[in-house]
Ligand SMILES: Nc1nc2c(c(=O)[nH]1)N[C@H]1C(S)=C(S)[C@@H](COP(=O)(O)OP(=O)(O)OC[C@H]3O[C@@H](n4cnc5c(N)ncnc54)[C@H](O)[C@@H]3O)O[C@H]1N2
Protein backbone atom coordinates (compact mmCIF):
# COMPACT_ATOMS: atom_id res chain seq x y z
CA UNK A 1 0.00 0.00 0.00
CA UNK A 2 1.58 3.19 -1.25
CA UNK A 3 0.05 5.97 0.83
CA UNK A 4 -0.01 4.62 4.35
CA UNK A 5 0.30 7.08 7.22
CA UNK A 6 3.64 6.76 8.97
CA UNK A 7 1.96 5.44 12.15
CA UNK A 8 0.33 2.63 10.18
CA UNK A 9 3.70 1.51 8.99
CA UNK A 10 5.11 -1.36 10.98
CA UNK A 11 8.33 0.52 11.62
CA UNK A 12 6.87 3.94 12.48
CA UNK A 13 4.52 3.19 15.32
CA UNK A 14 3.14 5.80 17.67
CA UNK A 15 3.65 4.78 21.29
CA UNK A 16 0.85 5.37 23.80
CA UNK A 17 1.49 5.77 27.52
CA UNK A 18 0.42 2.73 29.55
CA UNK A 19 -2.51 4.57 31.17
CA UNK A 20 -3.79 5.77 27.79
CA UNK A 21 -3.55 2.26 26.37
CA UNK A 22 -5.35 0.85 29.43
CA UNK A 23 -8.18 3.36 29.03
CA UNK A 24 -8.57 2.49 25.34
CA UNK A 25 -9.16 -1.13 26.33
CA UNK A 26 -11.31 -0.36 29.36
CA UNK A 27 -13.72 1.53 27.09
CA UNK A 28 -14.70 -1.91 25.73
CA UNK A 29 -14.77 -3.74 29.06
CA UNK A 30 -18.30 -2.93 30.20
CA UNK A 31 -19.98 -5.05 32.85
CA UNK A 32 -21.52 -8.25 31.49
CA UNK A 33 -24.90 -9.73 32.43
CA UNK A 34 -25.59 -11.17 35.84
CA UNK A 35 -26.44 -14.75 36.70
CA UNK A 36 -27.19 -16.65 39.88
CA UNK A 37 -24.85 -19.22 41.38
CA UNK A 38 -25.21 -21.39 44.48
CA UNK A 39 -23.45 -20.05 47.55
CA UNK A 40 -20.68 -22.66 47.38
CA UNK A 41 -19.80 -21.58 43.83
CA UNK A 42 -19.65 -17.88 44.71
CA UNK A 43 -16.08 -17.45 46.09
CA UNK A 44 -13.95 -15.60 43.55
CA UNK A 45 -16.99 -14.24 41.70
CA UNK A 46 -18.00 -10.57 41.67
CA UNK A 47 -21.27 -9.63 43.35
CA UNK A 48 -23.85 -8.22 40.91
CA UNK A 49 -26.22 -6.48 43.37
CA UNK A 50 -25.95 -4.67 46.66
CA UNK A 51 -26.92 -6.86 49.62
CA UNK A 52 -28.94 -5.11 52.34
CA UNK A 53 -29.57 -6.88 55.64
CA UNK A 54 -33.12 -8.35 55.67
CA UNK A 55 -32.96 -8.51 59.46
CA UNK A 56 -30.68 -7.29 62.24
CA UNK A 57 -27.74 -9.42 63.25
CA UNK A 58 -27.76 -10.82 65.81
CA UNK A 59 -31.53 -11.08 65.42
CA UNK A 60 -32.04 -11.45 69.20
CA UNK A 61 -30.20 -10.50 72.38
CA UNK A 62 -27.69 -13.33 72.60
CA UNK A 63 -25.92 -14.86 75.56
CA UNK A 64 -22.14 -14.82 75.23
CA UNK A 65 -21.60 -17.33 78.04
CA UNK A 66 -23.02 -20.50 79.58
CA UNK A 67 -24.55 -19.21 82.83
CA UNK A 68 -27.61 -17.51 84.29
CA UNK A 69 -29.56 -14.63 82.77
CA UNK A 70 -30.38 -12.20 85.56
CA UNK A 71 -31.64 -8.73 86.36
CA UNK A 72 -28.29 -7.08 87.08
CA UNK A 73 -29.75 -4.81 89.77
CA UNK A 74 -30.49 -7.95 91.84
CA UNK A 75 -26.78 -8.63 92.19
CA UNK A 76 -25.99 -5.22 93.73
CA UNK A 77 -26.44 -6.71 97.22
CA UNK A 78 -23.46 -9.03 96.64
CA UNK A 79 -21.33 -6.00 97.43
CA UNK A 80 -21.69 -6.65 101.15
CA UNK A 81 -20.04 -10.03 100.61
CA UNK A 82 -23.25 -11.98 100.78
CA UNK A 83 -24.52 -14.41 98.22
CA UNK A 84 -27.70 -13.39 96.41
CA UNK A 85 -30.05 -16.32 95.76
CA UNK A 86 -32.39 -16.22 92.79
CA UNK A 87 -35.11 -18.71 91.81
CA UNK A 88 -34.25 -20.48 88.57
CA UNK A 89 -37.47 -20.27 86.54
CA UNK A 90 -36.31 -21.26 83.05
CA UNK A 91 -33.73 -23.32 81.19
CA UNK A 92 -32.77 -21.98 77.75
CA UNK A 93 -30.53 -24.12 75.58
CA UNK A 94 -29.24 -22.76 72.27
CA UNK A 95 -31.89 -22.69 69.59
CA UNK A 96 -34.90 -22.50 71.88
CA UNK A 97 -36.82 -19.48 73.07
CA UNK A 98 -37.34 -18.32 76.67
CA UNK A 99 -40.66 -19.34 78.16
CA UNK A 100 -41.22 -15.99 79.83
CA UNK A 101 -39.85 -12.79 81.27
CA UNK A 102 -37.25 -12.62 84.03
CA UNK A 103 -38.35 -10.46 86.90
CA UNK A 104 -36.43 -9.36 89.97
CA UNK A 105 -35.61 -12.34 92.18
CA UNK A 106 -35.53 -14.84 89.33
CA UNK A 107 -32.95 -16.14 86.84
CA UNK A 108 -32.84 -18.41 83.77
CA UNK A 109 -30.18 -21.00 83.15
CA UNK A 110 -28.90 -20.18 79.65
CA UNK A 111 -26.31 -21.50 77.19
CA UNK A 112 -23.90 -19.60 74.94
CA UNK A 113 -25.71 -18.43 71.80
CA UNK A 114 -29.20 -18.73 73.28
CA UNK A 115 -31.77 -15.93 73.31
CA UNK A 116 -31.64 -13.86 76.50
CA UNK A 117 -35.13 -13.56 78.01
CA UNK A 118 -36.96 -10.25 78.30
CA UNK A 119 -36.25 -8.55 81.61
CA UNK A 120 -32.77 -10.03 81.98
CA UNK A 121 -29.92 -7.65 81.18
CA UNK A 122 -26.81 -9.67 82.07
CA UNK A 123 -25.53 -13.24 82.11
CA UNK A 124 -23.46 -14.49 85.05
CA UNK A 125 -21.06 -17.20 83.91
CA UNK A 126 -21.51 -20.69 85.41
CA UNK A 127 -18.12 -20.60 87.13
CA UNK A 128 -19.24 -17.63 89.26
CA UNK A 129 -22.37 -19.33 90.54
CA UNK A 130 -23.45 -22.09 92.93
CA UNK A 131 -26.76 -23.92 93.07
CA UNK A 132 -29.10 -25.29 95.72
CA UNK A 133 -32.73 -26.28 96.16
CA UNK A 134 -34.97 -24.43 98.61
CA UNK A 135 -38.38 -26.01 99.28
CA UNK A 136 -38.15 -27.87 95.99
CA UNK A 137 -37.29 -24.71 94.05
CA UNK A 138 -33.94 -24.66 92.28
CA UNK A 139 -31.89 -21.59 93.11
CA UNK A 140 -28.69 -20.01 91.82
CA UNK A 141 -26.31 -18.21 94.16
CA UNK A 142 -24.28 -15.27 92.89
CA UNK A 143 -21.35 -13.91 94.83
CA UNK A 144 -20.31 -10.87 92.79
CA UNK A 145 -22.28 -7.97 91.37
CA UNK A 146 -22.58 -7.89 87.58
CA UNK A 147 -22.95 -4.84 85.38
CA UNK A 148 -25.93 -4.37 83.10
CA UNK A 149 -25.17 -5.67 79.59
CA UNK A 150 -22.36 -7.99 80.64
CA UNK A 151 -22.15 -11.18 78.50
CA UNK A 152 -25.15 -10.14 76.41
CA UNK A 153 -24.68 -9.32 72.73
CA UNK A 154 -27.51 -6.94 71.89
CA UNK A 155 -29.76 -7.51 68.89
CA UNK A 156 -28.35 -5.66 65.86
CA UNK A 157 -24.87 -5.14 67.38
CA UNK A 158 -23.13 -6.11 64.12
CA UNK A 159 -25.70 -5.16 61.54
CA UNK A 160 -29.00 -3.29 61.66
CA UNK A 161 -31.92 -4.21 59.42
CA UNK A 162 -31.56 -2.50 56.04
CA UNK A 163 -27.80 -1.86 56.37
CA UNK A 164 -25.83 -2.19 53.16
CA UNK A 165 -23.57 -5.12 54.05
CA UNK A 166 -22.07 -6.07 50.69
CA UNK A 167 -21.74 -3.66 47.79
CA UNK A 168 -22.07 -4.75 44.17
CA UNK A 169 -18.66 -5.15 42.54
CA UNK A 170 -17.03 -6.89 45.50
CA UNK A 171 -14.98 -9.97 44.84
CA UNK A 172 -16.61 -12.61 47.02
CA UNK A 173 -14.31 -14.15 49.63
CA UNK A 174 -14.86 -16.39 52.65
CA UNK A 175 -16.02 -13.51 54.88
CA UNK A 176 -18.62 -12.48 52.30
CA UNK A 177 -19.84 -16.08 52.18
CA UNK A 178 -20.44 -15.92 55.94
CA UNK A 179 -22.54 -12.76 55.49
CA UNK A 180 -24.55 -14.27 52.61
CA UNK A 181 -25.16 -17.48 54.59
CA UNK A 182 -26.20 -15.50 57.68
CA UNK A 183 -28.88 -13.74 55.67
CA UNK A 184 -30.12 -16.87 53.94
CA UNK A 185 -28.87 -15.91 50.49
CA UNK A 186 -28.27 -19.34 48.99
CA UNK A 187 -28.46 -18.17 45.39
CA UNK A 188 -25.96 -15.38 44.84
CA UNK A 189 -26.29 -12.80 42.07
CA UNK A 190 -22.91 -12.52 40.33
CA UNK A 191 -21.65 -11.27 37.01
CA UNK A 192 -21.05 -13.94 34.42
CA UNK A 193 -17.43 -14.85 33.83
CA UNK A 194 -16.07 -13.35 30.62
CA UNK A 195 -15.14 -15.98 28.05
CA UNK A 196 -11.61 -15.30 26.92
CA UNK A 197 -10.34 -16.91 23.72
CA UNK A 198 -6.59 -17.55 23.90
CA UNK A 199 -4.27 -18.61 21.13
CA UNK A 200 -0.60 -18.48 20.37
CA UNK A 201 1.14 -17.84 17.09
CA UNK A 202 4.53 -19.05 16.04
CA UNK A 203 5.84 -21.79 13.76
CA UNK A 204 8.36 -22.69 16.47
CA UNK A 205 5.74 -23.75 18.96
CA UNK A 206 5.32 -27.31 20.15
CA UNK A 207 2.53 -28.60 22.32
CA UNK A 208 3.41 -29.26 25.97
CA UNK A 209 3.16 -33.00 25.32
CA UNK A 210 5.46 -33.04 22.30
CA UNK A 211 9.12 -34.08 22.51
CA UNK A 212 11.55 -31.22 22.03
CA UNK A 213 12.74 -30.72 18.44
CA UNK A 214 15.66 -28.70 17.09
CA UNK A 215 14.92 -24.98 16.85
CA UNK A 216 11.53 -25.35 18.49
CA UNK A 217 10.17 -24.53 21.93
CA UNK A 218 7.16 -25.68 23.85
CA UNK A 219 4.27 -23.24 23.99
CA UNK A 220 4.42 -21.95 27.56
CA UNK A 221 2.46 -18.74 27.01
CA UNK A 222 -0.89 -20.42 26.34
CA UNK A 223 -0.98 -22.47 29.55
CA UNK A 224 0.34 -19.45 31.49
CA UNK A 225 -2.42 -17.26 30.05
CA UNK A 226 -4.99 -19.95 30.75
CA UNK A 227 -3.94 -19.82 34.41
CA UNK A 228 -3.93 -16.02 34.42
CA UNK A 229 -7.40 -15.76 32.87
CA UNK A 230 -8.74 -18.17 35.43
CA UNK A 231 -7.03 -16.28 38.27
CA UNK A 232 -8.66 -13.06 37.02
CA UNK A 233 -12.10 -14.69 37.13
CA UNK A 234 -12.45 -15.26 33.38
CA UNK A 235 -13.26 -18.49 31.61
CA UNK A 236 -10.37 -19.33 29.28
CA UNK A 237 -11.18 -20.99 25.98
CA UNK A 238 -7.99 -22.46 24.60
CA UNK A 239 -7.74 -22.18 20.84
CA UNK A 240 -4.33 -23.80 20.46
CA UNK A 241 -1.33 -22.52 18.61
CA UNK A 242 -1.16 -21.59 14.97
CA UNK A 243 1.77 -21.32 12.60
CA UNK A 244 2.76 -17.91 11.30
CA UNK A 245 0.11 -17.93 8.58
CA UNK A 246 -1.80 -14.70 8.03
CA UNK A 247 -4.95 -16.29 6.55
CA UNK A 248 -5.17 -18.80 9.33
CA UNK A 249 -4.71 -16.09 11.94
CA UNK A 250 -7.33 -13.89 10.27
CA UNK A 251 -10.02 -16.54 10.33
CA UNK A 252 -9.12 -17.59 13.86
CA UNK A 253 -9.30 -14.00 15.12
CA UNK A 254 -12.59 -13.42 13.32
CA UNK A 255 -14.18 -16.54 14.77
CA UNK A 256 -12.84 -15.77 18.24
CA UNK A 257 -14.06 -12.16 18.25
CA UNK A 258 -17.52 -13.31 17.18
CA UNK A 259 -17.66 -15.94 19.90
CA UNK A 260 -15.83 -14.68 22.98
CA UNK A 261 -15.85 -11.55 25.13
CA UNK A 262 -12.13 -10.94 24.77
CA UNK A 263 -9.42 -12.49 22.63
CA UNK A 264 -5.79 -12.71 23.69
CA UNK A 265 -3.00 -13.82 21.40
CA UNK A 266 0.73 -14.00 21.91
CA UNK A 267 3.52 -13.59 19.41
CA UNK A 268 3.83 -12.09 15.99
CA UNK A 269 3.39 -8.43 16.91
CA UNK A 270 6.89 -7.20 16.19
CA UNK A 271 8.30 -6.16 12.83
CA UNK A 272 9.70 -9.47 11.64
CA UNK A 273 8.86 -11.16 8.34
CA UNK A 274 6.45 -13.56 10.03
CA UNK A 275 4.93 -11.18 12.56
CA UNK A 276 1.41 -11.83 11.34
CA UNK A 277 -0.58 -10.37 14.21
CA UNK A 278 0.96 -6.96 13.63
CA UNK A 279 0.11 -7.23 9.93
CA UNK A 280 -3.40 -8.41 10.67
CA UNK A 281 -4.18 -5.49 12.94
CA UNK A 282 -2.60 -2.96 10.57
CA UNK A 283 -4.72 -4.34 7.71
CA UNK A 284 -7.80 -3.23 9.59
CA UNK A 285 -6.52 0.20 10.57
CA UNK A 286 -9.98 1.48 11.54
CA UNK A 287 -10.14 -1.09 14.31
CA UNK A 288 -6.70 -0.58 15.77
CA UNK A 289 -6.53 0.85 19.30
CA UNK A 290 -2.72 0.91 19.48
CA UNK A 291 0.28 -1.04 18.32
CA UNK A 292 2.96 0.37 20.55
CA UNK A 293 3.05 1.23 24.25
CA UNK A 294 5.75 3.27 25.98
CA UNK A 295 6.73 0.39 28.24
CA UNK A 296 9.29 -2.34 28.61
CA UNK A 297 8.83 -5.18 28.28
CA UNK A 298 5.93 -5.35 25.88
CA UNK A 299 6.43 -2.19 23.83
CA UNK A 300 4.97 -4.01 20.83
CA UNK A 301 1.71 -4.81 22.64
CA UNK A 302 -1.09 -4.31 20.15
CA UNK A 303 -4.84 -4.02 20.49
CA UNK A 304 -7.75 -3.77 18.12
CA UNK A 305 -11.50 -3.76 18.47
CA UNK A 306 -14.18 -5.28 16.29
CA UNK A 307 -17.88 -5.51 17.03
CA UNK A 308 -17.17 -4.07 20.46
CA UNK A 309 -14.78 -6.93 21.32
CA UNK A 310 -11.12 -6.40 22.02
CA UNK A 311 -8.28 -8.35 20.45
CA UNK A 312 -5.25 -8.01 22.70
CA UNK A 313 -2.17 -9.17 20.84
CA UNK A 314 0.60 -9.62 23.38
CA UNK A 315 4.25 -10.05 22.62
CA UNK A 316 5.45 -13.62 22.30
CA UNK A 317 8.24 -13.06 24.77
CA UNK A 318 7.07 -14.77 27.98
CA UNK A 319 8.00 -11.89 30.30
CA UNK A 320 6.29 -9.35 28.07
CA UNK A 321 3.16 -11.43 27.63
CA UNK A 322 2.87 -11.95 31.41
CA UNK A 323 3.24 -8.25 32.15
CA UNK A 324 1.00 -7.29 29.22
CA UNK A 325 -1.70 -9.54 30.65
CA UNK A 326 -1.43 -7.98 34.12
CA UNK A 327 -1.55 -4.43 32.78
CA UNK A 328 -4.21 -4.77 30.09
CA UNK A 329 -6.15 -8.03 30.23
CA UNK A 330 -6.60 -8.43 33.99
CA UNK A 331 -8.29 -5.03 34.50
CA UNK A 332 -10.52 -5.64 31.47
CA UNK A 333 -11.57 -9.08 32.74
CA UNK A 334 -12.24 -7.63 36.20
CA UNK A 335 -14.17 -4.69 34.76
CA UNK A 336 -16.37 -7.02 32.66
CA UNK A 337 -17.24 -8.70 35.97
CA UNK A 338 -18.28 -5.35 37.43
CA UNK A 339 -15.27 -5.06 39.76
CA UNK A 340 -15.23 -1.74 41.61
CA UNK A 341 -11.42 -1.86 41.64
CA UNK A 342 -10.33 -3.56 38.42
CA UNK A 343 -6.70 -2.43 38.56
CA UNK A 344 -4.07 -4.14 40.65
CA UNK A 345 -3.09 -2.11 43.73
CA UNK A 346 0.04 0.04 43.76
CA UNK A 347 2.25 0.20 46.85
CA UNK A 348 5.14 2.44 47.75
CA UNK A 349 8.06 0.31 48.97
CA UNK A 350 11.84 0.50 49.30
CA UNK A 351 14.07 -0.69 46.47
CA UNK A 352 16.15 -3.55 47.91
CA UNK A 353 19.02 -3.51 45.41
CA UNK A 354 20.44 -1.13 42.81
CA UNK A 355 18.66 -1.23 39.46
CA UNK A 356 20.79 0.10 36.65
CA UNK A 357 18.82 -0.59 33.46
CA UNK A 358 17.27 2.58 32.17
CA UNK A 359 15.16 3.34 29.19
CA UNK A 360 13.17 6.09 27.61
CA UNK A 361 10.08 3.98 28.34
CA UNK A 362 8.58 3.07 31.71
CA UNK A 363 9.93 -0.28 32.77
CA UNK A 364 8.00 -2.91 34.73
CA UNK A 365 10.52 -5.00 36.58
CA UNK A 366 9.52 -8.30 38.13
CA UNK A 367 10.49 -8.36 41.75
CA UNK A 368 10.01 -10.10 45.04
CA UNK A 369 8.75 -8.37 48.20
CA UNK A 370 10.46 -9.02 51.52
CA UNK A 371 10.35 -7.58 55.03
CA UNK A 372 13.90 -7.97 56.35
CA UNK A 373 13.52 -5.27 59.03
CA UNK A 374 9.79 -4.70 59.24
CA UNK A 375 9.82 -2.46 56.14
CA UNK A 376 8.71 -3.70 52.74
CA UNK A 377 11.52 -3.99 50.18
CA UNK A 378 11.27 -4.95 46.51
CA UNK A 379 14.19 -6.97 45.10
CA UNK A 380 14.41 -6.95 41.30
CA UNK A 381 14.77 -10.36 39.64
CA UNK A 382 18.30 -11.10 38.49
CA UNK A 383 17.03 -11.86 34.98
CA UNK A 384 14.22 -9.58 33.91
CA UNK A 385 14.50 -9.37 30.12
CA UNK A 386 11.36 -9.62 28.08
CA UNK A 387 12.44 -13.04 26.79
CA UNK A 388 13.08 -14.50 30.26
CA UNK A 389 10.48 -16.97 31.45
CA UNK A 390 11.92 -18.49 34.61
CA UNK A 391 11.74 -15.48 36.96
CA UNK A 392 8.01 -14.87 36.39
CA UNK A 393 7.31 -17.50 39.03
CA UNK A 394 9.49 -15.77 41.63
CA UNK A 395 7.78 -12.40 41.40
CA UNK A 396 5.00 -10.99 43.52
CA UNK A 397 5.21 -7.41 42.30
CA UNK A 398 6.33 -5.28 39.38
CA UNK A 399 8.55 -2.32 40.16
CA UNK A 400 7.55 0.68 38.06
CA UNK A 401 10.81 2.26 36.89
CA UNK A 402 9.99 5.61 35.32
CA UNK A 403 11.93 6.70 32.24
CA UNK A 404 15.07 8.25 33.68
CA UNK A 405 18.63 9.14 32.80
CA UNK A 406 20.22 7.28 35.69
CA UNK A 407 19.45 4.01 37.38
CA UNK A 408 17.83 3.66 40.79
CA UNK A 409 19.89 3.04 43.91
CA UNK A 410 18.97 0.69 46.73
CA UNK A 411 17.02 2.46 49.46
CA UNK A 412 15.04 4.64 47.05
CA UNK A 413 11.27 4.67 47.44
CA UNK A 414 9.63 3.02 44.44
CA UNK A 415 6.10 2.30 43.28
CA UNK A 416 5.22 -1.32 42.72
CA UNK A 417 2.18 -3.03 41.28
CA UNK A 418 1.23 -5.77 43.71
CA UNK A 419 0.58 -8.98 41.84
CA UNK A 420 -2.23 -11.25 43.07
N1 LIG B 1 13.82 -5.68 14.48
C1 LIG B 1 13.13 -5.74 15.59
N2 LIG B 1 13.04 -6.89 16.24
C2 LIG B 1 12.35 -6.95 17.39
C3 LIG B 1 11.75 -5.79 17.92
C4 LIG B 1 11.86 -4.59 17.20
O1 LIG B 1 11.35 -3.54 17.62
N3 LIG B 1 12.55 -4.62 16.05
N4 LIG B 1 11.12 -5.87 19.12
C5 LIG B 1 11.58 -6.88 20.01
C6 LIG B 1 10.75 -6.92 21.15
S1 LIG B 1 10.88 -5.65 22.25
C7 LIG B 1 9.91 -7.95 21.39
S2 LIG B 1 8.99 -8.00 22.84
C8 LIG B 1 9.73 -9.05 20.46
C9 LIG B 1 8.27 -9.24 20.20
O2 LIG B 1 8.12 -10.28 19.36
P1 LIG B 1 6.71 -10.85 18.94
O3 LIG B 1 5.66 -10.40 19.88
O4 LIG B 1 6.49 -10.59 17.54
O5 LIG B 1 6.85 -12.38 19.29
P2 LIG B 1 7.58 -13.50 18.48
O6 LIG B 1 8.59 -12.91 17.58
O7 LIG B 1 6.54 -14.37 17.92
O8 LIG B 1 8.30 -14.24 19.68
C10 LIG B 1 9.19 -13.60 20.54
C11 LIG B 1 9.87 -14.67 21.40
O9 LIG B 1 8.93 -15.31 22.20
C12 LIG B 1 8.90 -16.71 21.97
N5 LIG B 1 7.52 -17.17 22.04
C13 LIG B 1 6.56 -16.82 21.18
N6 LIG B 1 5.41 -17.44 21.50
C14 LIG B 1 5.66 -18.17 22.58
C15 LIG B 1 4.86 -19.05 23.36
N7 LIG B 1 3.58 -19.26 23.06
N8 LIG B 1 5.44 -19.67 24.40
C16 LIG B 1 6.73 -19.45 24.70
N9 LIG B 1 7.54 -18.62 24.00
C17 LIG B 1 7.01 -18.01 22.94
C18 LIG B 1 9.44 -16.84 20.60
O10 LIG B 1 9.93 -18.12 20.33
C19 LIG B 1 10.49 -15.77 20.57
O11 LIG B 1 11.66 -16.22 21.20
O12 LIG B 1 10.37 -8.79 19.24
C20 LIG B 1 11.70 -8.25 19.36
N10 LIG B 1 12.24 -8.15 18.06
Ligand code: MOO
Pocket residue numbers: 295296297298299300301315317320386387
Ligand atom coordinates in the same frame (compact mmCIF):
# COMPACT_ATOMS: atom_id res chain seq x y z
O1 MOO C 1 8.43 -5.06 23.71
MO1 MOO C 1 9.64 -6.06 24.17
O2 MOO C 1 8.58 -6.88 25.25
O3 MOO C 1 10.07 -4.63 25.19
O4 MOO C 1 10.91 -6.70 25.05
